[in-house]
Amino acid sequence: MLASIPSAIVIGVDGIPVTVEVHVGNGIPGLTIVGLPDASCREARDRVRAAVMAAGITWPNRKITINLAPSDTRKVGSGLDLAMAVGVLVACGELKADNVAGLAFVGELGLDGTVRPVPGVVPRVDAVAEDHVVVPWRSSADAALVSGRTVHGVRTLREVFDALAQESRLWPLHPVPEPDVVEQVVADLADVRGQDALCDALELSAAGGHHLLMIGPPGAGKTMLASRLPGLLPDLDARTAMETSRVHSAAGLTLGGLVTRPPFRAPHHSTTMVALVGGGSESMRPGEVSLASGGVLFLDELGEFPPAVLDALRQPLEEGVIRVSRARFSAVLPARVLMVAAMNPCPCGEAGRPGACRCPDGLLARYRRRLSGPLLDRFDLRVHVDRPAVAALLGGEPGTPTAQRAERVLLARERARERGVEVNSQLGGAQLEEAAPLHIDAENLLKGALTSGRLSARGLSRIRRVALTLADLGGHRGPLLAPQIAAAMALRVDVTGTNGIAA
Amino acid sequence: MSGDLPGATDAAFRRLSPAERTAACLVGLAHLPGLGPATLRRCHLEHGAEESWFDIASGHHRRVVPVVEQLARMKPAVTDKMLKEASTRDVVADLRRQQQPGWGLHVLGTRAYPERLARDPDAPAVLFTCGDLGLLSRPTVGIVGTRNATLAGRQLAESMAAELARAGVAVVSGLALGIDGASHRGAIGIAADAGPVAAVGVVASGLDVVYPRRHLDLHRRVASSGLMVSETPAGVRPDAWRFPARNRLIAGLSDAVVVVESRIAGGSMHTVDEALIRGVPVMAVPGPPGAPASQGTNQLLFDGANLARNAADVLLAIGVDPHLGAAPPHGSAPPEAPEPTPAELSVLDVLEATPSSLAEVVAATGRTVEEVAHALSTLEIAGRIGRSGAWYEVSAAGRSGR
Ligand SMILES: [Zn+2]
Numbered sequence: 012m013l014a015s016i017p018s019a020i021v022i023g024v025d026g027i028p029v030t031v032e033v034h035v036g037n038g039i040p041g042l043t044i045v046g047l048p049d050a051s052c053r054e055a056r057d058r059v060r061a062a063v064m065a066a067g068i069t070w071p072n073r074k075i076t077i078n079l080a081p082s083d084t085r086k087v088g089s090g091l092d093l094a095m096a097v098g099v100l101v102a103c104g105e106l107k108a109d110n111v112a113g114l115a116f117v118g119e120l121g122l123d124g125t126v127r128p129v130p131g132v133v134p135r136v137d138a139v140a141e142d143h144v145v146v147p148w149r150s151s152a153d154a155a156l157v158s159g160r161t162v163h164g165v166r167t168l169r170e171v172f173d174a175l176a177q178e179s180r181l182w183p184l185h186p187v188p189e190p191d192v193v194e195q196v197v198a199d200l201a202d203v204r205g206q207d208a209l210c211d212a213l214e215l216s217a218a219g220g221h222h223l224l225m226i227g228p229p230g231a232g233k234t235m236l237a238s239r240l241p242g243l244l245p246d247l248d249a250r251t252a253m254e255t256s257r258v259h260s261a262a263g264l265t266l267g268g269l270v271t272r273p274p275f276r277a278p279h280h281s282t283t284m285v286a287l288v289g290g291g292s293e294s295m296r297p298g299e300v301s302l303a304s305g306g307v308l309f310l311d312e313l314g315e316f317p318p319a320v321l322d323a324l325r326q327p328l329e330e331g332v333i334r335v336s337r338a339r340f341s342a343v344l345p346a347r348v349l350m351v352a353a354m355n356p357c358p359c360g361e362a363g364r365p366g367a368c369r370c371p372d373g374l375l376a377r378y379r380r381r382l383s384g385p386l387l388d389r390f391d392l393r394v395h396v397d398r399p400a401v402a403a404l405l406g407g408e409p410g411t412p413t414a415q416r417a418e419r420v421l422l423a424r425e426r427a428r429e430r431g432v433e434v435n436s437q438l439g440g441a442q443l444e445e446a447a448p449l450h451i452d453a454e455n456l457l458k459g460a461l462t463s464g465r466l467s468a469r470g471l472s473r474i475r476r477v478a479l480t481l482a483d484l485g486g487h488r489g490p491l492l493a494p495q496i497a498a499a500m501a502l503r504v505d506v507t508g509t510n511g512i513a514a
Numbered sequence: 515m516s517g518d519l520p521g522a523t524d525a526a527f528r529r530l531s532p533a534e535r536t537a538a539c540l541v542g543l544a545h546l547p548g549l550g551p552a553t554l555r556r557c558h559l560e561h562g563a564e565e566s567w568f569d570i571a572s573g574h575h576r577r578v579v580p581v582v583e584q585l586a587r588m589k590p591a592v593t594d595k596m597l598k599e600a601s602t603r604d605v606v607a608d609l610r611r612q613q614q615p616g617w618g619l620h621v622l623g624t625r626a627y628p629e630r631l632a633r634d635p636d637a638p639a640v641l642f643t644c645g646d647l648g649l650l651s652r653p654t655v656g657i658v659g660t661r662n663a664t665l666a667g668r669q670l671a672e673s674m675a676a677e678l679a680r681a682g683v684a685v686v687s688g689l690a691l692g693i694d695g696a697s698h699r700g701a702i703g704i705a706a707d708a709g710p711v712a713a714v715g716v717v718a719s720g721l722d723v724v725y726p727r728r729h730l731d732l733h734r735r736v737a738s739s740g741l742m743v744s745e746t747p748a749g750v751r752p753d754a755w756r757f758p759a760r761n762r763l764i765a766g767l768s769d770a771v772v773v774v775e776s777r778i779a780g781g782s783m784h785t786v787d788e789a790l791i792r793g794v795p796v797m798a799v800p801g802p803p804g805a806p807a808s809q810g811t812n813q814l815l816f817d818g819a820n821l822a823r824n825a826a827d828v829l830l831a832i833g834v835d836p837h838l839g840a841a842p843p844h845g846s847a848p849p850e851a852p853e854p855t856p857a858e859l860s861v862l863d864v865l866e867a868t869p870s871s872l873a874e875v876v877a878a879t880g881r882t883v884e885e886v887a888h889a890l891s892t893l894e895i896a897g898r899i900g901r902s903g904a905w906y907e908v909s910a911a912g913r914s915g916r
Contacts, residue, residue, distance in 0.1 A: 205877050206873065206877070207873075207876055207877060207883075208872055208873035208876040208877065208883050209873055211882075211883050226904065362903075362904065363662070363902075363903055363904075363905070364806075364868075364869055364905055365662060365663060365664040365665065365667075365807065365869040365902065365905055365907055366660065366662060366663060366664045366667070366775060366777070366805060366806045366807020366808070366868070366869060367662070367777075367806035367807065367868070367869070368662050369662075369777075371661075372661070372691055372726065372728070394872070394873065395871040395872065395873060395904035396873065397871055397873060397874055399877070400877065400878075456891060459895060481884065485884075493888060493891075494884040494885065494887065494888035495884060497884070497887040497888040497890070497891040498883045498884045498886075498887035498888070500887070500891070501872045501883070501886075501887035501890060501891070502872070502883070502887075504872075504903060504904040505903055506903070
């Protein structure tokens with residue numbers, strides 16, 4: 012007897028349909044899996060057998076061969092377990108093939124017969140052609156995000172067997188599972204006092220998609236500021252929401268619903284390269300950068316990240332995707348992140364302030380050398396963060412609330428869309444020329460900076476993009492003015508400069 | 515006496531003149547770890563340079579009273595290191611290394627030893643120089659201050675040094691970053707067509723070791739057309755203990771010491787102490803209250819140091835006619851800078867108190883980032899403020915232009 016059951020695997024963030032073909036015949040009893048299974052997939056042999064027996068069904072004492080098609084794709088992970096078990100039961104006549112028709116199965120089996128969640132339920136369900144999909148109960152809400160599918164959440168293999176035993180297929184009714192991750196509450200910028208310039212920089216970053224580097228001593232509130240950035244970003248559009256949900260699902264998170272708010276990820280500097288950029292196992296699981304796609308990637312203590320890791324970030328930041336390739340596979344993972352980073356300027360915390368920093372010159376130079384020029388160049392905004400004055404903390408006026416700033420961000424992004432881009436940081440050279448003409452004073456200011464060597468040609472277009480976002484936020488139309496250019500330049504601190512120590 | 519000496523060195527040593535032998539032994543002693551200037555001087559004056567060297571090199575250091583007294587305060591590990599070092603040194607080679615063209619080696623108590631230091635209570639037993647010793651017979655002023663100086667501080671040090679040099683004063687400093695470097699630069703800039711530049715660099719390393727590396731060029735220029743002074747033998751890096759020792763030489767070589775900028779506990783305060791011990795007048799440049807770079811100098815003024823607002827104040831204090839050094843009058847007056855706007859004035863107010871970042875100026879003035887940034891850029895172009903890294907600070911012109 013032969014059975015053919017649809018399922019899917021996930022590579023990177025993409026589901027790939029797989030057909031589980033089961034043949035039961037005569038010969039030495041046993042179970043063989045062919046069709047490029049990886050180690051965890053091959054171990055299905057033991058899980059499937061134990062789960063079937065735990066469900067109270069007699070294991071057919073015959074020669075069973077399972078073929079995973081298409082045979083040229085490596086089958087990774089345990090998500091095909093359930094389909095294999097169902098296939099065995101159909102092939103040996105325990106279940107009728109007709110009752111199983113039109114159904115796809117996703118899930119891992121425990122030795123006790125439970126059906127367990129696997130990473131990537133969203134892309135898997137998306138990949139199968141069948142309208143009805145049987146998934147682990149805990150993943151049922153996530154699977155339901157894929158439009159046009161009827162999802163049946165199950166807890167045990169026995170439940171599946173009972174439902175498929177009758178033609179009517181009565182599926183068990185379980186309550187909707189609680190999500191693992193509760194949506195993070197983003198704190199308001201109104202309770203940030205005495206840091207107006209920094210809040211403005213955050214708003215600029217959110218409005219124009221400008222990567223932001225904050226340089227300042229511990230206790231200046233860099234993390235506090237960065238964590239408020241997602242509040243300034245608009246809701247994810249439908250496409251990005253689905254993409255982000257797929258990524259999070261592929262990474263093994265249970266979503267509990269469509270991800271509609273920009274994610275915020277803050278990997279520690281001890282995070283491995285694989286955990287950061289993804290692609291560790293053969294399933295090419297997405298890393299932190301992809302998990303932040305559509306939202307904010309916050310790298311605290313940037314200088315502490317290994318240089319190789321920082322190097323690996325450059326290409327994704329440029330292209331918006333991560334290309335990982337291993338011996339047999341390659342995958343393209345999304346990486347459209349707004350990068351916010353923080354670093355300590357020096358051990359004494361005065362950051363080279365003339366007359367106040369007590370650090371020897373060599374030490375400051377060593378701190379600066381940790382960051383490569385090309386990486387620093389990616390930050391359109393580089394601002395110095397100081398500990399706010401005590402007076403501002405105690406008696407200062409509250410800052411502008413997040414909602415008010417978010418409204419301006421939304422309007423500024425609308426202006427960018429009129430120019431054919433999502434945010435101003437994506438404007439190409441020609442588009443920028445057209446979108447950001449310069450007032451004569453602004454032009455003279457830039458000329459002066461270029462002549463004195465304080466500004467490079469590369470820096471020039473970055474300055475113009477930031478100035479354009481400033482103009483958009485201020486509701487200004489027409490050629491860019493000198494104050495806008497001056498602000499854009501002042502918000503791009505020369506990190507590698509001599510920091511006030513005269514040579 | 516030299517019976518314990520290794521053969522080869524012995525023969526070479528015997529071919530030296532008596533003066534050279536003393537010099538060689540002093541250079542050898544100066545190389546020894548743990549043997550500081552005071553002990554070295556006592557060895558030279560009380561026990562004799564040659565006797566001291568050979569006693570220590572042959573392990574009979576207990577015969578050398580100053581060394582024994584010094585050893586009593588030393589860790590045994592350092593003692594071992596010193597004895598080991600002494601037993602392997604070739605003092606003839608050490609002396610040869612010191613005998614380079616243009617270099618001088620001066621032994622305390624000989625006629626060639628600079629008179630200024632000969633009278634010093636803490637005079638080095640041996641002094642290494644490079645350049646024109648004649649500079650030391652001019653009036654001298656030490657200009658010192660913090661390494662991490664403000665722009666205005668550096669500019670003031672430079673112009674003050676230039677004016678002093680123009681008035682015929684030799685400017686003494688330590689070739690460090692910040693105020694030191696600015697002083698040397700100012701003095702060098704006033705090179706007369708003939709004759710040396712009025713810059714005296716006192717360093718903690720051997721004369722052939724450049725520290726800090728960023729001052730390689732400055733080091734070369736002072737050595738080639740001014741005067742370099744050190745009590746550290748050639749090839750030796752500046753260990754931490756050598757900097758305070760160097761500071762006493764700056765004080766000892768100066769008719770007055772001017773502190774341009776210093777924190778309360780800065781290294782310049784050590785130079786001040788050394789000057790006070792020697793009765794050398796101490797002067798200080800006033801700074802804005804609250805500015806970290808001026809806390810030390812303002813404290814000095816409070817404590818009674820002389821006020822040094824400009825070069826004329828300093829020249830008066832050392833008895834030189836200030837008009838000698840008057841700058842040649844400008845051909846035409848500089849163009850009038852436009853009146854600062856209210857935004858620019860409020861920015862200047864903040865920066866005069868202390869160097870600040872953009873965010874700090876925004877917070878302190880309550881103005882927008884655009885307003886502040888525009889004011890900053892206009893002031894920078896006008897030369898009233900300077901910028902380095904994240905920091906904006908008033909220039910000397912910005913300070914006096916109000
Ligand atoms: Zn520091």
